[in-house]
Amino acid sequence: MADPLVLAARRVLEAHWDDERGYCVPNPAVYPHLWLWDSCFHAVAWAALGEAERAGRELRRALGHQLASGFVPHMAYAGPPGARRGPLASVSSFTQPPVYAHAAAVVARAAGGGPDADVVARVCRGLEHLWATRRTPEGLLVVHHPWETGADATPRWDDHRRPTGGPWDRDGATRWEEELVDSATYDAEGVVAANPRFGVAPAAFNAVAAHGAAALAALTGDGTWARRAQALAEAVDAHLWDPDEGLWRDLPTATAGGGGSSARTPTADALLGALVTPDAAKAAVALAQATDPERFGARFGLRYLPRSHPAYDPDAYWRGPAWPPINYLVWLAARRWGDAATAAAVAAMTRRGVLASGFAEYWNPDSGAGRGARPQSWAALAVALE
Ligand code: GLC
Numbered sequence: 322m323a324d325p326l327v328l329a330a331r332r333v334l335e336a337h338w339d340d341e342r343g344y345c346v347p348n349p350a351v352y353p354h355l356w357l358w359d360s361c362f363h364a365v366a367w368a369a370l371g372e373a374e375r376a377g378r379e380l381r382r383a384l385g386h387q388l389a390s391g392f393v394p395h396m397a398y399a400g401p402p403g404a405r406r407g408p409l410a411s412v413s414s415f416t417q418p419p420v421y422a423h424a425a426a427v428v429a430r431a432a433g434g435g436p437d438a439d440v441v442a443r444v445c446r447g448l449e450h451l452w453a454t455r456r457t458p459e460g461l462l463v464v465h466h467p468w469e470t471g472a473d474a475t476p477r478w479d480d481h482r483r484p485t486g487g488p489w490d491r492d493g494a495t496r497w498e499e500e501l502v503d504s505a506t507y508d509a510e511g512v513v514a515a516n517p518r519f520g521v522a523p524a525a526f527n528a529v530a531a532h533g534a535a536a537l538a539a540l541t542g543d544g545t546w547a548r549r550a551q552a553l554a555e556a557v558d559a560h561l562w563d564p565d566e567g568l569w570r571d572l573p574t575a576t577a578g579g580g581g582s583s584a585r586t587p588t589a590d591a592l593l594g595a596l597v598t599p600d601a602a603k604a605a606v607a608l609a610q611a612t613d614p615e616r617f618g619a620r621f622g623l624r625y626l627p628r629s630h631p632a633y634d635p636d637a638y639w640r641g642p643a644w645p646p647i648n649y650l651v652w653l654a655a656r657r658w659g660d661a662a663t664a665a666a667v668a669a670m671t672r673r674g675v676l677a678s679g680f681a682e683y684w685n686p687d688s689g690a691g692r693g694a695r696p697q698s699w700a701a702l703a704v705a706l707e
Contacts, residue, residue: 326672330701331370333680334363337698338375342399343382348682348694355397357383357417358471361424362646362699368431369705376428377437384421384443386412391450392512393421393443395468405502406468409511415466418526419447420646422533423653426540436540444537445546451530452549454514460556461522462530463574465513466501470523471646473498474639475625476586476632477571481519481579491638520577524561524569525590527553529650531597554597561594567606569594587616587630589623589647595654604658611651612666619686621674623648623667635685642683642692643674649702668706675703 337345345363346353360383367376386397394412396402407414422444429436455462467473474494482489482497504518534550537543563570568591573579592611595604610616617623626633626641635641648671655664675681677689680696 326676327370327704329676329680330366330704333696334366334370334698334701336696339399343378345379345698346399347699348697351682351694352697354399354402355383355386357393357395358420358646359699361420362649362702364424365427365649365705366699366701368427370701371431373428373431373433376431377440380421380424380428381437381440384440384447387443387447388412388510388512390510390512391446391453392416392510393419393447393450405499407502407505407511407513408507413468414505414507414511414513415468416451416464417469417471418529419444419451419533420529421447422536422540423529426536429540441537441540444533445541445543448530448534448537448546457522457572457574459522459560459572460552461527461560461572462553463520463522464526465505465516466519467498470526472523472525472588472590472639474637475588475590476630476640477521477523477583477588478519478579479583479586479632480581481521481573481577481583483581489632489637489640494638516577518577519579520574521579521584522561522572522574524557524571525593525650527557527561528569528593528596531557532653535597550597551599554599557594558598558600558603562598562603566591567603567610568592569607586632587627589617589625589644589651592617592651593647593654596650596657601658604654605660608651608655608658608660608663611655611663618666619643619670621677621684621686621689622670623651624686635687636690636692638683638693641686643670643686644683645671645675645697645699645702648674649705652706664706668703671703671706675700 364376364380395417396413505516531553538546561569571584612618678684678691680700681691682693682697
């Protein structure tokens with residue numbers, strides 16, 4: 322009999338698939354638009370289900386909103402946008418972690434017969450745009466809004482928020498996000514160019530970018546991307562490794578505030594340096610925390626913050642619950658290091674969480690109770706974790 326997880330994952334993706342538009346909405350009621358990294362993860366899930374054609378269609382759709390400069394928007398609106406995300410009418414002026422390079426590699430593998438040339442060209446232009454416009458003096462990549470990391474409300478932003486905000490609450494955080502849309506400046510194309518109130522080189526975004534550059538090098542044989550991947554991975558270790566936490570910290574830019582200790586908050590996505598570090602010892606120290614119950618390990622993990630952390634709230638958006646995309650990326654990192662035990666444990670936690678929560682957007686790491694939108698398409702990623 323077919324695995325119930327696989328059957329349910331297929332049901333969710335099928336139900337959320339819009340054949341005319343060529344992508345899955347994350348959730349029809351709560352998230353009715355296209356989101357960049359969500360669609361990349363949907364492509365990975367489609368590929369794991371043996372649906373290479375739909376995997377390719379969804380990835381092409383997500384990259385199809387690329388602007389002439391190479392910039393890839395984090396959203397494309399399927400109707401009234403619901404919120405302001407910059408001056409552009411039909412797409413966001415912000416981006417999201419460039420998971421599209423990894424997704425292109427997964428889709429190419431699933432399809433066989435070599436990568437789609439147009440997809441590869443778009444991935445290349447997307448990464449070029451980041452390398453051309455986002456590099457810090459340290460050689461890291463900077464983001465100009467929390468949305469660009471995908472981890473919209475992580476406690477890592479708390480020092481950026483503190484001058485105006487009190488204790489964290491969802492409505493206040495949403496208002497702050499809107500203020501940051503207003504404080505940003507935009508280039509002639511309508512793409513965010515800077516933000517005097519928010520600027521940070523996040524460990525997770527940089528790790529995903531370096532991992533993507535390496536994937537692109539493997540797809541194309543282009544040595545430039547191999548060198549860029551290596552240089553970025555080295556910069557991540559040199560500037561972001563935090564020996565006290567055994568994780569990679571974020572680096573706020575001096576002019577945009579946020580210079581306090583919140584950039585070092587131990588969050589599950591701070592493990593993602595293990596995707597790219599050349600240093601086996603750092604990877605081992607970080608990955609051991611994925612299963613440690615005092616850190617991110619939990620029956621329905623990964624816990625986004627250790628439960629002893631003052632900001633920990635197991636039910637609040639990006640303040641403690643487990644998130645399928647983070648679990649998938651940590652699983653990839655464990656696999657990269659041949660750490661089969663951690664990979665298997667992360668896969669098991671993810672499967673339990675997805676099933677217990679009813680394919681939720683995120684879930685309580687102790688009870689598995691679903692939080693946020695339900696069902697959410699990216700929970701189908703659990704089928705990709707062997
Ligand atoms: C939330 C998440 C973001 C995701 C979006 C759609 O905004 O923080 O990462 O892309 O929802 O699922």
